[in-house]
Amino acid sequence: MSLGSIISSDRGERAELSIIKDLEKAMVRRPPDNRARGWHPSQLMEMCPRYEVLRQLVTKDGKKIEDVGIDIRTQMIFDVGTALHEWWQEKYFGPMGVLKGKWRCARCGFKTDGMETMPKYPHNCDVGPKIGGTPALIDHNPKDKIKVGHNRTWKFDEVRVESKKWGIVGHSDGIYILGMGSLCEEDVVLDIKTAGPTFWNGGGRPYPSNIFQINLYMWLLGLKKGILLYVDKGGVDKSLSAMCKEVVVPYNDSHRKDACMKIDAYRHAVAVKTLPPRMVTCELRPNSGKAKGCPLKSACLSDKTACAVEKEWGTVESL
Numbered sequence: 001m002s003l004g005s006i007i008s009s010d011r012g013e014r015a016e017l018s019i020i021k022d023l024e025k026a027m028v029r030r031p032p033d034n035r036a037r038g039w040h041p042s043q044l045m046e047m048c049p050r051y052e053v054l055r056q057l058v059t060k061d062g063k064k065i066e067d068v069g070i071d072i073r074t075q076m077i078f079d080v081g082t083a084l085h086e087w088w089q090e091k092y093f094g095p096m097g098v099l100k101g102k103w104r105c106a107r108c109g110f111k112t113d114g115m116e117t118m119p120k121y122p123h124n125c126d127v128g129p130k131i132g133g134t135p136a137l138i139d140h141n142p143k144d145k146i147k148v149g150h151n152r153t154w155k156f157d158e159v160r161v162e163s164k165k166w167g168i169v170g171h172s173d174g175i176y177i178l179g180m181g182s183l184c185e186e187d188v189v190l191d192i193k194t195a196g197p198t199f200w201n202g203g204g205r206p207y208p209s210n211i212f213q214i215n216l217y218m219w220l221l222g223l224k225k226g227i228l229l230y231v232d233k234g235g236v237d238k239s240l241s242a243m244c245k246e247v248v249v250p251y252n253d254s255h256r257k258d259a260c261m262k263i264d265a266y267r268h269a270v271a272v273k274t275l276p277p278r279m280v281t282c283e284l285r286p287n288s289g290k291a292k293g294c295p296l297k298s299a300c301l302s303d304k305t306a307c308a309v310e311k312e313w314g315t316v317e318s319l
């Protein structure tokens, strides 16, 4: 075989032999949204009550909109975000002793009680193989203090937030002890955001939806301050200081009111079996912005929809 043909086969002459194709086969499409039922703080700023009713009534290609699920590529982008969250929570903030939440032993599954900082040492569990009396797992000697950047023994379980009254459910990234040990020590809501080139090249300004979301966490956790920590998810060649950026967000009750108003509008519409009104922006600009990207735009803007969907009202959830 000539060098030329070796190179061309490396470059994909045998196209079926490919890491990417292997991965695509191995990755199964995850089930459609399997999050807990209820309103999630991340969705409420953009939530359109009319859309939320319509999506339960209107079908597209024989499927309801929510059944579609996300594609593998999008799922992989989410996976990078999840991995970076774990990295910062478990390798840095956990061993630093500044992050409150629930911690789970990776070895035996033991969970700490309530909201507390990560234990300074591995869990003293007595399971699995041992070498000379010491648990045989790297980083899991209960006598070795965990160093920042090295924890592999404690996993962080995100902090559940909810309002039964409003049907809101979600998970916060934890409570950060700001200024720990100083006179001005205080608990603040931590919200880690993985940010790509659009964020960094756009000047690193926090997105309004992130400010809205962290305000809802503050409300639900009873705290007056939050920190949005933007973490570079790669793809930008910047100095180390640009790898993360923190934005302090004071509590602003108007975000809670907006969220509750939207939930009220949805609940009222379900109670009286009438579609909620269109959003003003969609009414004014049906060919741009939110309406343009809305998968239910044609059903929403059609005058026939309201009558056509009425007979299906029994299937609408009263969230």
Ligand code: SF4
Pocket (backbone or CB within 6 Å): 048, 049, 050, 051, 054, 277, 278, 279, 282, 283, 290, 291, 294, 295, 296, 297, 300, 301
């Ligand atoms: S087009 Fe606008 S008003 Fe209509 S359902 Fe979509 S987001 Fe809501």
Ligand SMILES: [Zn+2]
Pocket (backbone or CB within 6 Å): 105, 106, 107, 108, 109, 110, 123, 124, 125, 126
């Ligand atoms: Zn354990």
